Amino acid sequence: MAARFPLPNGAVLEIASAFSAAIAFTAITNAAPPVVTSDDHGLLNGAVVMLESGWAGITDRATAAASVTADTLALAGLKTTNPQKFTAGAGLGNLIPVSTWMQISKVTAFSVTGGDQNFLTVGYLEDDDDRQAPTNRNPITVSVTVEDQPAAGYVGVVEDYSDTKELTVLRLKLPNGDQLLYPGYVSITSTPTMERNNLMTRTITVGLSGRPVRINAA
Template identity: 35%
Template sequence: MAVSLPNGATVSIASTYATLKNMTAITNAAQAVATLEASHGVAVSDILEVSSGWSKLNNRIVRASAVATNDVTFEGINTTSTSRYPAGSGTGSVRKITAWTQITQVLDSSTSGGEQQFTSYSFLEDDTERQIPTVKSAQSITFNVADDSTRPHYTVLVTADEDRIPRAIRVVLPTGAVLYYNAYVTFNKTPTLTKNEVMANQVTLSLVADPTRY
């Protein structure tokens, strides 16, 4: 059992991607192995955005743990369940993230969503209801960032807000663990104006896939 504080964590946004590479096959395995087109340029430890016919894998951010010619292992991505990952239907593409820009001066953060939803039912002979789980609500993360238009992250956030294309987000924790998200980015360029409080811009990340933790 362990507890930890987020003090010292850093948050970065993907600012540059390589060209998209086709993923022509992917295995059902404890660690999925994807076959990419020739000259894919992926090396061990590269971070990839995955587009896949498997909805549980689609839009995930993954790390390459091994590369053998055109076969790339997705670290920690378990696709053994053929009910969730039907064999032969997971093909798609990957994009390598080639540069990150740190979002500095983060004042605080909060999360919302992710709650399990249920449907209730009862039989004619019942005098109580039962519940079964359905889906989880959409999840988002909000950061309040000190207002400073001269910081490198400012332009990156403005671009992400305007083009409405999901961006990879990396959070490095003080423990050394790394969290990867993929999200639509909303950036409020109007700073807060509260007397005796630091002016801040709000960054909202609307997640499009499950996070990946390494």
């Protein structure tokens, strides 16, 4: 029987430490999820990829390959059904597969801020009450607090991303098999916090380049 209450206990956090060469796709559908055509792409179901696309709504996001055939695959968790937003034929680009993952170990806290809806406030002369209409959403930032462990393998990877400001992706694997993909720009504090009788920690910050995607377990 599945747990009644979802708990993060046992979750594992990873960072993409290396990517394979970009794979071009020659077609993409308006669907949920969209299907791309890429001859002999060589990807397997579940492979995590970063996207480069002419569609701003999905470019610089991370997703996983699904329903794979020799020349096509679906982009799990994405939706491109609105032709007004996703102009047919304009979304061509590249899939950039993750080739190596490295665990970010000894995580003590994981928090997400932003992503909330902003509103335009309008008041007409004849109105007693102002009105609101939705506009944009605030950008999302992920903060990960980790035990200070300078010899851990992931530290150099994160520090390199912090220096180069290259785009990468974090993957949070939940105990129930679900995965959350967080694409973005990673940085890490240069020195740990130090307070008597408290754990020394550093903070990894991820400024997301696009909305996260959740891949539900089969």
